[in-house]
Amino acid sequence: MPSSVPELLLLNPSDSVAVATREIPAGKAVSVGGFAGTAAATIPSGHKIAIRAVAPGEPVVKYGQVIGTATQPIEPGQHVHVHNLGMGEARLDHGSTRIVEAERGAEEATFLGIRRPSGQIATRNYIGVIASVNCSATVCKRIADAFNGNALADYPNVDGVVAIVHGSGCGMNGTGEGMAILRRTLRGYADHANFAGLLLIGLGCEMNQIAPLAQTLAPRPDGLIATLTIQEEGGTRETIERGVALVRAMLPIANDVRREPVPASYLTVGLQCGGSDGYSGITANPVLGAAVDLLVAHGGTAILSETPEIYGAEHLLTARAASPAVADRLMDRIRWWEDYTRLHKGDMNNNPSPGNKAGGITTILEKSLGAVAKGGGTRLNAVVDYAEPVTDHGLVFMDTPGYDPVSATGQVAGGANLIAFTTGRGSTYGCKPTPSLKIATNSALYARMGDDMDFNGGAVLDGGTSVAEAGAALFRLMLDTASGHRTRSEENGIGDNEFVPWQIGAVM
């Protein structure tokens, strides 16, 4: 690591501890934020040093959140770990924690969005070719493929034709939870603002029929929605030809859009982290959290997900819930996961491993906070099921698995018109029709995979920027991206294979 990295990192101005970025010998003079003192003991890299006195029984704060309580008197400069920090009686009931309200500044944050007849605001302008069942997947892909290359040269406002295909839609119970999730996900994509036009394609005899889906969609202007079934059209070739003609007829209508300034409150950002590393929790995730706090201050929406990764620290979120009903709904989902994993002979233990503890992670709250930090510190306004439409503003939790493409698919179905994805190892994720920003947790990754990374969260370690400054810069990048600025994954043509609805029902 370059020597310009500060020895101590203050993750949030209200924290009572700072994090050592390298081993600090006992007796060394150190300073961070408003604190100046000496290390009372050797502080290993990644471990915590107290920058304020904490009395026994009082909360210890990191990421602006309570990570436990002091089990002994803690003096500034002391090492804070298992010997003086425990879960204790940490009060994390509903409404017991501090709610962050970011300074929004005088300027109203806006982006250039595309206003749809439904009143929705789009960040991209695609035509979607959606399969009801795996049996129509190839036909959908062939139709979309017909618009590769220069086929869209005359339609500069159309971002592309994208096939939304999957491995499911039949061989399953017609009324179970699995079918409900698939239908909700497909409906969410079909109604997504980023699709100017829509072609729905079924085989004909599948369990997940086209007609009930088409009937429940929000109204679209004439000429911008069509359905086909392969068995009615007389086969694969006929359906492809007809589908290509239908999409071609949509192009001039879809192209006739203009971006206009709209408030940032129309932005719904799905939060993801994948390929995490030891820096995720102290760089990219808190930076994303700072950007989310700004987004929320401007009326926008952020969707935190990946239930198994917040397990054990759910009380951190329920403590910030806008109402007891919101807290109860999150706890319901946690209990569902406990049952689900028990059924599959797994467990959800998320306690810090010996490796975590050696790395300086003391409590389960602290560990999960690294993931939860993406969501910032504002009030939790709603909890929704997988792929359920997100209409509340502010911070919202969507119950999803931890697996990134499945989780992001649920967020996009819920209405996310931007994805913000932190990664330490180097994810290349893209997910049409929603642009996906990749945020590197360390500068080495940003340098090594620069063509895949949109933002360097590692700059808070070695770039001389604070978490707050980096968060503000990331928020501006979000607005620019929503305005049409292309992400790396869009430039690389990624995002045609990332539609992965959650499958939980029995395959029959």
Next chain:
Amino acid sequence: MRIDAHQHFWLMAARRGEWPPPELGPIHRDFLPPDLLPLLLESGIDGTILVQTLCSEADTAFMLDLAERHSVIRGVVGWTDLKAPDAPQRVQALASHPKLKGLRPMVQAEAADWLDDPAIDPAAAAMAEWGLSFDALVLPPHLPSLLRFARRHPALSIVIDHAAKTDIAHGGTPGWAEDMAALGGLPNVRCKLSGLLTEAGERTGIDDIRPYVERLIALFGTDRLLWGSDWPVLRLAGDYPGWLEMCRQLVPAAAHDAVFGGNAATFYRLG
């Protein structure tokens, strides 16, 4: 709790040529919760009363759907045909929705004696019975009949929208103050401190507005005045924080809690 007691959302596609016309550029477009939220956050307003703009139950359903999905909308003032033979049943059905707080016929487009027609009385009685309030969208010529209507229905809670749109641009409508004084004497009538800038033409300075606000305070008292933005119509004449700040200067500080929230919470029975 800070409440904006009067604002609107609409989708142009649902209006099919209804007001506003394209000439009213600042408001001839869709307005939805995300358009208003930044202004509420900036101004520290916790919730709003969403008021109808079309004479259709479809518009009411649209507003109730928004209210179910956006917690910032604390109540909805909807519409049904109050003179229809089955109006009492429709009123009862609408009242079963927890966020439907009141109804508003668009009296301003009707004859001056529209409220004298006994055909409205069964619906008005049903509104009182089922706990719905009555938003009176009237112009100064309607005020005498509104007074008779309010006397006929003492159990019905009535609020006069936009102070009956007195013609501030031309020094006020003759007779307005007298008619409003009579209404101010009825305990079941309140008035909204809203819409004044829209009627003020070029006279939108605080000193142009001051006499009207002072008059309303004198007639209704600060316990029966409800501040509202009338956004997005407000965009024709001013901006959200500007109108709020002007009113905060014109209303005595001791009455801010009531005028900017408490009165609306009471009148619209916000939980």
